[in-house]
Amino acid sequence: MKNKAWTLASFPTGWVSEENFRLVEAAAPQPKEGEVLVKNLWLSLDPYMRGRMSEQKSYVKGVEIGEIMTGQTVGEVVESKDPAFRPGEKVLTGLGWQLYGCAKGAELNKLPEGRAPLSYYLGCLGMPGMTAYFGLNEIGQPKKGETVVVSAASGAVGSVVGQLAKIAGCRAVGIAGGKAKCDYVVKELGFDACVDYKAGNLYRDLKAACPKGVDVDFENVGGETLDAVLRLMNPFSRIVVCGLISDYNATEPYALKTFRSILVNRIKVQGMIVFDWKDRYGEALKALGGHLATGRLKYRESVLEGIESAPRGLIGLLKGENFGKQLVKLA
Amino acid sequence: MKNKAWTLASFPTGWVSEENFRLVEAAAPQPKEGEVLVKNLWLSLDPYMRGRMSEQKSYVKGVEIGEIMTGQTVGEVVESKDPAFRPGEKVLTGLGWQLYGCAKGAELNKLPEGRAPLSYYLGCLGMPGMTAYFGLNEIGQPKKGETVVVSAASGAVGSVVGQLAKIAGCRAVGIAGGKAKCDYVVKELGFDACVDYKAGNLYRDLKAACPKGVDVDFENVGGETLDAVLRLMNPFSRIVVCGLISDYNATEPYALKTFRSILVNRIKVQGMIVFDWKDRYGEALKALGGHLATGRLKYRESVLEGIESAPRGLIGLLKGENFGKQLVKLA
Numbered sequence: 200m201k202n203k204a205w206t207l208a209s210f211p212t213g214w215v216s217e218e219n220f221r222l223v224e225a226a227a228p229q230p231k232e233g234e235v236l237v238k239n240l241w242l243s244l245d246p247y248m249r250g251r252m253s254e255q256k257s258y259v260k261g262v263e264i265g266e267i268m269t270g271q272t273v274g275e276v277v278e279s280k281d282p283a284f285r286p287g288e289k290v291l292t293g294l295g296w297q298l299y300g301c302a303k304g305a306e307l308n309k310l311p312e313g314r315a316p317l318s319y320y321l322g323c324l325g326m327p328g329m330t331a332y333f334g335l336n337e338i339g340q341p342k343k344g345e346t347v348v349v350s351a352a353s354g355a356v357g358s359v360v361g362q363l364a365k366i367a368g369c370r371a372v373g374i375a376g377g378k379a380k381c382d383y384v385v386k387e388l389g390f391d392a393c394v395d396y397k398a399g400n401l402y403r404d405l406k407a408a409c410p411k412g413v414d415v416d417f418e419n420v421g422g423e424t425l426d427a428v429l430r431l432m433n434p435f436s437r438i439v440v441c442g443l444i445s446d447y448n449a450t451e452p453y454a455l456k457t458f459r460s461i462l463v464n465r466i467k468v469q470g471m472i473v474f475d476w477k478d479r480y481g482e483a484l485k486a487l488g489g490h491l492a493t494g495r496l497k498y499r500e501s502v503l504e505g506i507e508s509a510p511r512g513l514i515g516l517l518k519g520e521n522f523g524k525q526l527v528k529l530a
Numbered sequence: 531m532k533n534k535a536w537t538l539a540s541f542p543t544g545w546v547s548e549e550n551f552r553l554v555e556a557a558a559p560q561p562k563e564g565e566v567l568v569k570n571l572w573l574s575l576d577p578y579m580r581g582r583m584s585e586q587k588s589y590v591k592g593v594e595i596g597e598i599m600t601g602q603t604v605g606e607v608v609e610s611k612d613p614a615f616r617p618g619e620k621v622l623t624g625l626g627w628q629l630y631g632c633a634k635g636a637e638l639n640k641l642p643e644g645r646a647p648l649s650y651y652l653g654c655l656g657m658p659g660m661t662a663y664f665g666l667n668e669i670g671q672p673k674k675g676e677t678v679v680v681s682a683a684s685g686a687v688g689s690v691v692g693q694l695a696k697i698a699g700c701r702a703v704g705i706a707g708g709k710a711k712c713d714y715v716v717k718e719l720g721f722d723a724c725v726d727y728k729a730g731n732l733y734r735d736l737k738a739a740c741p742k743g744v745d746v747d748f749e750n751v752g753g754e755t756l757d758a759v760l761r762l763m764n765p766f767s768r769i770v771v772c773g774l775i776s777d778y779n780a781t782e783p784y785a786l787k788t789f790r791s792i793l794v795n796r797i798k799v800q801g802m803i804v805f806d807w808k809d810r811y812g813e814a815l816k817a818l819g820g821h822l823a824t825g826r827l828k829y830r831e832s833v834l835e836g837i838e839s840a841p842r843g844l845i846g847l848l849k850g851e852n853f854g855k856q857l858v859k860l861a
Binding site: 465 | 752756771772773774777783784785786787788789790792793794795796797798799800801802803806
């Protein structure tokens with residue numbers, strides 16, 4: 200079996216380009232005692248990956264030059280030297296951007312078959328769904344009748360946030376790029392409104408969409424978007440700082456002009472990463488799975504074919520070109 | 531009895547100047563039924579007053595042109611048409627920048643005599659002390675062994691914050707302007723270190739003073755100071771946004787460059803105003819009074835003489851020229 204893997208060739212300055220990656224071919228690795236050889240079926244592409252392609256301090260250590268690009272996959276066990284795993288079983292892995300990889304059993308999570316498409320465990324039933332669930336509920340703490348704004352609203356996290364806000368009895372207002380995404384957010388996902396930031400009047404349009412101000416901002420974008428939302432935040436409102444994608448490719452960080460709103464409105468702002476709730480994933484999975492089963496949670500995927508397309512997929516994702524959860528189908 | 535009162539003559543653009551105020555003389559007012567005539571003894575000058583001299587939205591309605599400047603005073607009852615008050619009693623008032631004023635009994639708080647100097651009820655036993663107490667404990671939540679940074683460390687709020695942090699078993703690091711203030715903060719107030727922001731190497735010096743990073747930032751200043759502290763914040767640290775004095779006189783708000791640290795370090799940031807804890811003032815008064823009595827809480831006042839000096843006092847305060855709690859002695 201031949202493996203193909205994308206390694207980091209260089210740290211990007213500003214926007215990521217395909218030159219920052221190198222495709223390496225080699226024989227698939229052999230599992231050692233206690234290890235499992237996995238054939239990856241789906242690779243998840245996520246904005247946090249940009250942060251790993253950097254020498255800057257972040258949550259966790261970044262990818263080093265020559266290392267395989269980090270990422271979650273859904274795969275199938277090919278060969279197992281861990282008695283707990285058998286060939287054919289489906290698993291969630293952290294094997295990254297490659298076709299085959301070996302991992303210790305403890306690093307893999309078995310996935311149930313038949314309940315939901317396997318790829319969903321990289322999206323609405325995976326890290327993005329958990330992020331939406333814990334960020335909104337634990338930090339955002341939405342109350343019935345409040346207004347919840349979420350940026351990157353058609354994306355893997357944002358789409359779940361808005362639908363959970365609706366289920367909680369809130370007014371859900373999205374921010375997305377372009378009419379097609381905004382239409383989808385309102386008509387398919389059931390948000391009350393969605394503002395197209397590309398239309399050039401973000402603050403004015405957002406104000407019109409939030410006649411009672413904003414009580415919860417689930418922030419995925421940062422930059423000018425956050426500045427606009429901060430001007431509309433209500434007293435005692437909450438900001439979930441989940442992502443700042445507008446900053447990730449900037450050579451100079453965006454300079455925020457409206458920090459004072461945090462003081463004046465006694466806003467609670469909190470940065471989050473979903474790992475902080477890892478002992479409660481079961482609770483989120485149950486809730487999200489239930490909403491999926493009853494049709495209250497809708498979900499969309501954007502699929503690229505073949506490992507070769509992974510760099511292009513990440514670059515598009517960082518530019519907001521994806522429409523729904525970005526995946527690469529590997530097999 | 532002749533009254534003198536400072537009214538707002540114009541809204542300042544940028545820095546406040548004496549021309550923004552007008553001194554009005556008139557006969558002292560007569561109390562109506564249910565009212566109390568108070569002779570003010572001490573006027574408190576506080577940074578929040580700059581926010582009231584603005585048409586910009588803030589916590590509460592601002593002062594309008596021609597209205598008396600807002601402010602807390604300690605005064606003595608001269609004449610009472612409320613049976614609950616008798617001449618000679620000392621009261622905490624919101625009568626503002628004037629020598630005499632009438633208020634309803636319900637708007638006054640009687641002060642005990644003999645326990646502490648009356649002026650302390652405008653400082654370490656008043657709004658600034660309460661602000662320090664609730665902001666640090668409720669939002670900052672300092673734990674033994676953690677590092678607490680406080681800007682404007684020699685001021686009315688900052689000095690109490692650092693001393694309470696020491697009492698809680700923390701490393702207390704101040705930020706203040708000039709060697710004299712920094713020496714005072716360390717040698718008199720007992721902080722572990724104090725960084726002179728005027729020395730021109732705020733980030734470097736603060737880093738040296740916080741070898742284990744920063745767990746709690748009690749932010750009174752904002753701007754470049756906040757940007758420097760944000761670069762040193764630890765994972766799961768807290769920022770109490772109490773004041774942004776560096777912004778109050780800016781015609782353009784300072785643009786914050788390090789917001790990303792909130793995400794990466796999962797920082798909790800919360801804006802505060804002390805009124806939000808008004809039903810718990812008694813608890814704070816008891817704690818602060820106890821620390822004063824045992825000598826663990828030290829306190830310094832900066833006193834100007836005469837109502838005429840009030841505008842100059844506020845202007846100096848906004849520039850950081852005061853050294854300790856800024857008061858005007860009115861009688």
